[in-house]
């Protein structure tokens with residue numbers, strides 16, 4: 001990983017904001033991901049994220065913290081937060097912005113336990129592929145204190161495969177429609193291709209059941225997105 005995501009966060013943090021990140025997937029063309037969005041305040045967050053922050057309690061883990069926006073808000077509310085990210089740049093920026101506990105760590109390498117675990121901005125993306133979902137869910141379960149909760153958002157992206165007549169055009173031999181190849185570039189340089197998973201609620205619920213977790217829909221967004229709570 002070249003950590004172009006982290007490089008972009010560092011540029012923004014250090015006042016060198018000249019370009020946005022460019023993202024695309026195997027089913028969609030280039031799209032800009034504005035850097036200021038990755039530094040959003042509570043007021044500029046989607047309702048689902050605001051709800052997740054309102055429901056956070058106790059010792060909290062912010063998984064894939066990015067620039068640390070969710071952690072900073074919770075810290076200000078008096079919560080004890082640990083932020084983790086696999087991007088060195090993201091960890092550096094979160095630290096610089098004032099996140100007190102931040103570690104360069106992948107979710108599967110986390111071993112402490114928490115009352116709330118947050119995975120936000122399509123949190124299921126971190127699972128990468130459908131066949132890794134059970135590994136991640138079992139691990140998340142092992143990180144929960146008694147009475148603890150995982151708050152995670154995602155979208156059902158079936159709408160991206162509907163043609164003008166409402167027909168579903170995905171190749172029958174293809175993998176699950178939410179499993180995408182994700183491409184990112186910044187300042188003319190391309191990151192190594194990544195996998196990114198969008199998981200519809202029903203499938204998340206089934207996977208949770210198989211992993212011994214309960215899965216509750218907390219809220220639905222305006223565009224096939226949702227926030228779910230997972231607990232034992």
Ligand SMILES: C[S@@+](CC[C@H](N)C(=O)[O-])C[C@H]1O[C@@H](n2cnc3c(N)ncnc32)[C@H](O)[C@@H]1O
Pocket residue numbers: 005037038063064065066067069084085086087090105106107108120121126
């Ligand atoms: C879409 S960004 C979201 C950032 C932040 N949560 C936000 O809402 O602005 C996903 C983040 O997850 C991080 N990430 C991806 N896989 C991860 C993993 N296995 N463990 C920890 N962080 C991960 C990425 O480096 C990136 O910072």
